[in-house]
Amino acid sequence: MIVLGGDADMMCNGADYEVFINTFEESDGSDFGDRLDEDVSWGKMDASAKSIKVHCDATIAFPLLLVETFGAKEAKVIESLKSTVFKDSKSLEGTCAKIQGNDSNQGLNYSQILNPLGSSxxxxxxxxxxxxxxxQMLEWRLSHEEVTEDCSEEERNPTYRESVRCKIFLGFTSNLISSGVRDIIRYLAQHRMVDVIVTTTGGIEEDIIKCLADTYRGDFSLPGAALRSKGLNRIGNLLVPNDNYCKFQDWIIPIFDQMFEEQKTEHALWTPSRVIARLGKEINNESSYLNWAYKNDIPVFCPALTDGSLGDMLYFHSFPNGGLFIDITQGE
Incomplete structure (x- = not known):
């Protein structure tokens, strides 16, 4: 049942309603009448009616504003509204993608799954x-650009221009390494699909730790205090046992010892990127993106190298040895 109502002015003035129905019954608030109107009916509210009740199979009822009952000013407003509501549409055919999903009946492959997303x-x-x-980044070559007057002789060489690719910087936060996205990043480094990597300290240490021990799926709602009492750490819905960090310490302290010795005897200058490259070399594990970055000579930058468990390890190492110096102003 649809109840048509209005404000006091409409009730007093007897507002006209246009009612689109199949069948309906109307009433002034008493029992329904027996009269069945045609498919389209006009009802008139008078001042005594509390409501007009429409019993229908469908569909729409709305006030009909008759332009001829208004003055010139009101008519102009109505015409303006109508011109806005019913304004002709500009055709988007050929200029915008149509919304359409993937048809799985055609079989599944990456192209068929991903390409329709653009129109989804x-x-x-x-x-x-x-x-x-x-x-575009992967396909770009310097040869795609026009040779300009300020190009050097080498830059004018077609062979050289074809060899110059886009330099791709990949940046990510530590949670991606804690998660399974690490394997995608490892793939990119393994196949030289990026040229430079920038990450946080957690993005360094978590890669090493996952080579030494497993990370597990938990739940976002697990209470930190209760987990801590069990020697567990929560990263989102991931669980990392304290034992993982103990294994990390056992692995990295001897490497710091070696680096400290090289600092004393060979005057080695350690920077964050050089420390990271050394860790990638020492881990020697093909599941590590740091290992592949080292093998493929991809620099990994992390100026705030002490901001994490790695910083704890450096701090603990400083007590018996006097400190391993890492210069964040050099080589970055």
Whole structure:
């Protein structure tokens, strides 16, 4: 049942309603009448009616504003509203992608799954935009650009221009390494698909720790105090046993000892990126993106190298040895 109502002025003035129905019954508040109107009916409210009740199969009822009952000013307003509401649309055919999902009946492959996301709307379109940008970065060569007057002789050489690729910087936070996304980052470093990596300290230590021990799935709602009493640490919904950090300490302290000795005897100058490269070399584990970055000569930058468990290890190492110096102003 749809009840048509209005304000006091409408009740007094007897507002006209246009009612689109199949069948309906109307009443002034008493029992329903027996009369069945045609498919389209006009009802008139008078001042004594409390409401007009419409019993219908469907669909829409709304006030009908009759332009001829208004003055010139009101009519102009109504015409303006109508011109806005019913304004002709500009055709988007051929200029914008149509919204359409993937048809799984055609079989599944990466292209068929990912390409339709561009026309799926909402955030899915942003993924397609990102894929297109990444593909442009991978495909770009200096030879795609015109030779300009300020190009050097080498830069004018077609062979050289074809060899110059886009330099790709990959940046990420530590939680991605704690999660399974680490394996994707490892793949990128393994296949030289990035040229420079920038990350946080957690992005360094978590890669090493996951080579030494496993990380487990928990739940976001697990209470930190209760976990701590059991020697467990929570990263989002990931659980890292304290034993993992103990294994990390046992592994890294001897390496710091070696680096400290090289600092004393060979005057080695350690920077964050050189320390990270050394750790990538020492871990010698193909599941580590740091190991592949070292093998493929991909620099990994992390100026705030002490901001994490790695900083704790450096601090603990400083007591018996006097300190391993890492210069954050050099080589970064």
């Amino acid at each position: 709307g909402s955030q899915a379109s942003n993924l397609t935009n990102a894929i297109e940008i990444v593909n």
